[in-house]
Amino acid sequence: MVVIAEIFLSAFFTLASGELFNLALPKGIYSQLQTWTSKLQLIEAVLSDAEEKQITAKSVNMWLQQLQDLAYDLDDLLDELATEALRRKLMMAQPTQASNPSLFRNLIPACCSTNFTPRAVQFDLNISSEIDNITERLQDLLKQKSDLNLMREHVGGTRSRRTGDEIPPSTSVVDEYSGFYGREKDKQAILAQMCLGSESSSNRRFRVIPIVGMGGVGKTTLAQQIYNDEEVKNSFDLKAWICVSDEFDELAITERIYKQISSESCEFKDLNMVQVKLREIISKKKFLLILDDVWNEKYGKWDVLSRPFQAGAPGSTVIVTTRNVSVASIMRSVPDYHLDQLGNEEICSILGHHARGWQNFDAHPDFKEAGEAIAKKCKGLPLAAKSLGGLLRTKKNPNQWKDVLDSKIWDLPTEHNDILPALRLSYHHLPSHLKRLFAYCSIFPKDYEFDKHDLVLLWMAEGFLRPSETHNEMEDVGFQCFDELSSRSFFQCSKTGAESRFVMHDLVNDLARNVAGRVCFRLDAESNVQDRDSLFKARHSSFSRHEFDGSQRFEAFKRVRKLRTFLPLQDLKTYWWSSYLTNQVVNDMLPQLHFLRVLSLSGYNILQLPNAIGNLKHLRYLNVSGTQIEQLPESVSELYNLQTLLLRGCSRLTKLPTDTRNLINLRHLDIAGTEELQEMPLGLCKIASLQTLSKIVLGGGLKVNELRGLSNLRGALSIIGLHNVMDAQDAREANLTCKQGLEELEMVWSSDFDDSRNEMIEKDVIELLKPFSNLRRLEVKHYGGVEFPSWLGDPSFSQLAHILLSDCRNCTSLPSLGRLTSLKKLHISGIKGVKTVGNELCGVGGPHVGDAFPSLETLEFVDMVDWEEWSTNLSNDDANFGQVFPRLRELIIDRCPNLITISLSRLPSILVLEIHRLNHSNYREDEAARSISTKAERIRVTAFHLAPLSTFIGNQKKRKAHQPIRALSDGQSSNRAESEKVKAAKRKPIFQPCPASVATLATSSSATTSVEAKDSKEQPSAAREVTRSPRVQKTT
Structure with a gap:
């Protein structure tokens, strides 16, 4: 096509x-x-x-x-x-x-x-x-x-349907409640094969259950239902989900299994060592492993991969999903489970649900005949029904449904790649502007996770997006188009759970390749000679980045005359810290591709770009993120069409082109993670089109008030060098209050608190840098004023979810943050002037009614060296307040050596409590302290003398409803401490505190406490590991 x-x-x-x-x-x-x-x-x-x-x-x-x-x-x-x-x-x-x-x-x-x-x-x-x-x-x-x-x-042609094909705004979001139709019997049958609750009668310690069926029939969906079943969760100690896809790399798959089960990165690159480590972890533990989308037909590869699985406990299970019976035959230990197409009744339910939210068509006689006929055309494939349902959402007239049914495109034969007429029809009925956007996505390999925002930038660079009547900005048009494609099931949310990460189903990816034809070319293992011979017609090309990419790999590109896209992609099956690209490609080949609009060298270990890059006059998108370049050539400032310049993570970058201001079409400049970049080119803030400016470094002639011209800023902004602001009015002129698109703001002063710092000016500066109330994240670092701004904690910041206050050492009190209704994470560190934290942190004393910190889940205090007391007890005068920290799940206190008293109100939701490196502590045993909940799944105390933790937790069947934290300071009686140790030794479990130990205590919701002593050399990252319910075994 x-x-x-x-x-x-x-x-x-x-x-x-x-x-x-x-x-x-x-x-x-x-x-x-x-x-x-x-x-x-x-x-x-x-x-x-x-x-x-x-x-x-x-x-x-x-x-x-x-x-x-x-x-x-x-x-x-x-x-x-x-x-x-x-x-x-x-x-x-x-x-x-x-x-x-x-x-x-x-x-x-x-x-x-x-x-x-x-x-x-x-x-x-x-x-x-x-x-x-x-x-x-x-x-x-x-x-x-x-x-x-x-x-x-x-009338009735494709373009005339553009208006009718539009999806109402309420349906332009991915359907998260698609339902589970017609597969309950399949699920129960596989659960029975898994013999939950009983040991395997086979000589093998683990069973392999293949789920076999054609693409789009629902194998992955069924496996997901099994994986997340409550009975399954209770039956296995360890679980892992691995999407294998085309390339069956034993080392890469083993590394991914190890990483998921252990929650640790694998530093070994030798298959034997990785398998030994994996075998140790799963030894005598019952595990469930899903290997999704397997294509390997070589028994030897499976035999090598499966050897560590023999160490698992009886009953361990591997579930394999595959389209190929021969793949199942080399892996199975029980008969294959063949997943057939769904019946027409279930397909009707899926089609009706996605089309109009109907269970079926019985109550809608006008649509019944056409709807059931369309369902039959889906041939039992849930994915086809879902895609067509998305198409039919906009067809409100029964005659329009009949038009879909009568379309000639139904009669297309099914090809070898299983692209069904139903999917082709969904594509055919896309508005023309969405067709091109979707076809472009054929540059992504199967199972590739792509980011929504990154894809929109690529679309924009290719010239696919134009402002519309409802959206003035191309980015907004792109997001709307993306949502339309998502609502029609061309894109699906990634299983990783990341909000902006998406994938295309295999069938949909096949469809994209089919419709894109020769225009899009992927330089990968499946590119055959014919593909390479027709490459001179290609306009867009992508390829998986290898560890070493020499010039020979790109020989085919010598035949390309007018390539627009040169896009390396991260191979998700291999994890190269850095990749190497030969200078012949960078210096000789790329400058010859005169029509490039998208050029990415992201992730390659290149040191510089050639000056000839300035000749790429069509270039709109340049991505050199994660490279080793120290500066861009000055010729980059002659790329007048450039819209996106990505330099994220260029740790050696020290300089931007002097005439960067000439890039009058630049919309996105991402320089996050460029610590060596300490000076910005003059005139940068005069580029009025800028929407992304991740960092601005003040000084060298650049003033904060130059931000006033950047009214379109979006996303995240880091303002570095605020100590260079000598006139507070410059901060007012920056006009942050009017920048409605800013969602994340970082304010950074110098970490050198010398005599040149002016506390009053810094106080005025931060006061006048009040952002717009849409802010979601705020970080303030090295601020030298004595108090925080009055706007910090204002309830109008109703979307603020994350606050970090770091090294604001001159402040003597904390801001009132308790009225921020969306705040989920609060990190406070290095505020050395604070001695007492009281109810002012909660916002007590104002007109506020309700809970304090109603959404806060994580609270961290670090390096508060003069902090002595923390109390959140409410008096009778504070009757307007409800609970304090009602949803707090994790409380961390680290390196607060002088903290003596903690007197907290009830913490009903606490799951994790960690106290590290306190010199001494003596917590008061008043009623408020006793009200701390004992629901915590982990309590960890390190590097100070502590009384037996049983005085805090004890036996839950016998203890009082609430017990205080009580610790011994270094100056208290050693006899008393010894006596407590003797008493503790008579109990099971016991906790033996000592200055050089780290204790981990895990509790279930119903029974006894277990304690595990660990070496104090354990890294803090490991100490942050949350112990889960016994239903899912924790591994370390």
């Missing part, structure tokens, strides 16, 4: 907009543009008919391919002309450069000089010959159009 409409319309839109006609072009070129416009209108009228006929008419398909090539070439030519307009506009805006004739001439292409002629254009930019070539090809296509008898667009 050929995706043509949107690339064609992109070129047509540029011509029709009239922008190019405003340039000082010679009359010959001007007349040609007018001629093109009229001819393109004739072709545009028959596009819908051609795209539908190409399925069965090969001649129409070939005509569309020629038109597609012409559309891309035309789009490139028009973009080149528009780029010249940008250069001229910038030149006129900087008249001072005219004083430097040499520089002036370098900035002006020959085609823009005063003696502009077609011959000069042909000599310098070959534009004239390109125009002649396009004119000739366009005329030929018009002649073929007449011979093919293509019809003008009629």
